[in-house]
Every structure is written in C-alpha cells, then in structure tokens.
Amino acid sequence: MTDRNRILVIGIGNDFRSDDAVGLYVVRKIEEMGLEGVTIIKGINDGTSMIELWAGVSNVFVIDCVSSGDNPGKVYRFDAFRNKIPEDRFPSYSSHAFNITDTIALARNIDRLPGSLIIYGIEGENFDTGDRLSDAVKESAGKAVIRLAGEIERIICSKCTD
Numbered sequence: 001m002t003d004r005n006r007i008l009v010i011g012i013g014n015d016f017r018s019d020d021a022v023g024l025y026v027v028r029k030i031e032e033m034g035l036e037g038v039t040i041i042k043g044i045n046d047g048t049s050m051i052e053l054w055a056g057v058s059n060v061f062v063i064d065c066v067s068s069g070d071n072p073g074k075v076y077r078f079d080a081f082r083n084k085i086p087e088d089r090f091p092s093y094s095s096h097a098f099n100i101t102d103t104i105a106l107a108r109n110i111d112r113l114p115g116s117l118i119i120y121g122i123e124g125e126n127f128d129t130g131d132r133l134s135d136a137v138k139e140s141a142g143k144a145v146i147r148l149a150g151e152i153e154r155i156i157c158s159k160c161t162d
Helices: 018-032 047-054 100-109 135-160
Strands: 007-011 038-042 059-066 075-079 116-123
Touching: 007 018, 007 047, 007 135, 018 038, 018 059, 018 116, 018 135, 047 100, 059 135, 075 135, 116 135
Parallel strands: 007 038, 007 059, 059 116
Antiparallel strands: 075 116
16 A cells, blocks of 8 residues: 555544543554554654655544543544644643644644644643543543444445545
C-alpha cells in the first residue's frame, strides 16, 4: 500500500497528565481493532514532525484533548479543509511543544497538508498529574473511538470498490 492510500491516525497527549492522555487512549483503542491499512502514531512532540508524517498521505485523523471551558467530554470534529479550527479549542499553551492550529497553518503555507485531515478534540476536565481519565472524558472517548472507527471503515470499504 502506498502512502497515498494509507490512513494515518495520530494521538496527541501526555499519559501522565490525566485527561490530556485522551488522544493516546483513543488511538490505542483504534490500534487494538487491527484495521488493515491504518498506521497509528502515539505521541508527537512537535508540529513539524507531524507534518513530515502526514506528507503524501491520503487520510489523516488527529485526536487531542482540548481545554476551552466547555462541558467535560464534549467531542469536537473538524475537517481542516472545510472548517477553520477554533484556536480557543486548541490553545497555543499546552503540554505539547505545539498546537494543532499552528501546525495546520504551517503545513498549508508550505503545501504539505495531507489529502484529508480530520481533527477530533475531546474536552478535558482534569489536567493534574495522574494516569487516569476522568469519567466524563473516558465515556466520550469510547464514543469517539466508535465514530472514528466508522469513518476509517468507510474509507477502507470505499477503496475495496475502487
């Protein structure tokens, strides 16, 4: 399978900052499904690394925790080609060395966006030191896994009929 046909799923987060690990949690659940043609990346430390990973890839999904003050567990889905990613959902201060909105803007400016880029953000509640997701975030993460798996399976099935 060439890069052009690959599906890349990137989980962003910190396993030791409670709800900030939700992106990693979701991609681990997707990885357990063993979906053919899906590459899983867990933990990215800078936006330029992410741009390099998704260069030339047809379908990219990024999952991250957000902290906007909305209800804990709220799931956001943004299509980077159709929606402006709200900076208040992915602020420039985070436990990572980058934020997703700046990364997308840079990739767009240097013509390095993937064919499709979907961003899932799950509203966090607890960012204290710890290795457990809060109840609301874990419940929503489970729903996000089902939704994301459905999107991936539709892409895989559409390629089967090509």
